Amino acid sequence: NFVHHMVNKYPDYEIINLDLLTYAGNLENLKPVENKPNYKFVKGDIADRAFIFDLFEKEKPDMVVNFAAESHVDRSITDPEAFVRTNVLRTCTLLRTAKVWWDELDADKRTAFRFLHISTDEVFGALQPGDPAFTETTPYSPNSPYSASKASSDHFVRAFHETYGFPALITNCSNNYGPR
Numbered sequence: 001n002f003v004h005h006m007v008n009k010y011p012d013y014e015i016i017n018l019d020l021l022t023y024a025g026n027l028e029n030l031k032p033v034e035n036k037p038n039y040k041f042v043k044g045d046i047a048d049r050a051f052i053f054d055l056f057e058k059e060k061p062d063m064v065v066n067f068a069a070e071s072h073v074d075r076s077i078t079d080p081e082a083f084v085r086t087n088v089l090r091t092c093t094l095l096r097t098a099k100v101w102w103d104e105l106d107a108d109k110r111t112a113f114r115f116l117h118i119s120t121d122e123v124f125g126a127l128q129p130g131d132p133a134f135t136e137t138t139p140y141s142p143n144s145p146y147s148a149s150k151a152s153s154d155h156f157v158r159a160f161h162e163t164y165g166f167p168a169l170i171t172n173c174s175n176n177y178g179p180r
Contacts, residue, residue, distance in 0.1 A: 002067065007033045016059050018042045018052075024071070046094040047085075056101040062109070064098050065116045066091060069153075073122075073146045080145035087149035088156070091117070095160050095168075102166060115168040117157040122147035123172060134172070 006015050019025050021043055033039050040059075044051050046068050070076065070086040095115070102113050124134040125141035142148040160166040 002065070003030060003039070004033055007036050007039045011036075011038050013038060014059070015039050016042060016055070016061065018044050018046070018055065020045050020068075045090070046097075047090045049093055049097050052094065052097040053100065056097065061101075062112060063114045063116065064094070065118065066094060067118045068094070069118075069150065071120075071146065073144045076144055076146035076149070080149075083145050083149040084152075087146075088152045091153040092156050095156060095166070099160060099164060099166050113167055115157070115160075115166065117154065117168060117170045119154050119170050119172045120147065120150050121172050121174045123151040123154060136172075 003015060003017050006013060015038060017030070017040065019041070021027070027034075027041070030039075030041065034041065042055060044055065046052060046066075068086065068090060070083045076083045098115050102110060102115075105113060121134055122144070123140050123142050124138045125143055125147075127134070140151045140154075142151045154170050154172075157168045157170050161168040
């Protein structure tokens with residue numbers, strides 16, 4: 001949905017969609033935009049630092065939006081290590097590579113660059129009927145291997161921002177419903 005929105009609403013932006021196409025990836029979802037002049041699909045793994053850096057060198061991104069995640073809670077219960085590999089280690093690799101790229105940018109491009117990390121509200125735990133909504137100051141309280149892995153990745157993103165001044169942002173959205 002994000003790709004569709006960006007490609008159609010911002011025709012002057014070049015959208016590079018990097019995806020490993022694991023069990024949840026489906027190129028059929030992108031058929032309506034696959035031939036748009038401002039869209040490009042690249043199959044690859046954010047764990048491959050050399051591949052990602054080469055992609056950055058070729059495409060020269062102004063922003064990285066990280067949606068990459070293992071995201072099915074039930075699967076996290078049966079295979080938590082897969083969630084650590086994707087949500088923690090791969091995110092950390094992408095952060096390190098993006099930081100190296102960012103370090104090499106000229107001052108204006110460094111100032112404009114952003115790394116947007118898409119997380120989940122599940123890092124805050126569960127709400128009971130009548131509980132107030134989560135806010136940015138709600139303490140983390142993950143209740144599944146999935147939410148624990150996303151909380152960990154959030155902490156790495158925040159640490160890169162605090163340690164290196166890396167221009168990273170985190171969103172903690174709730175589940176989305178509807179097409180795509």
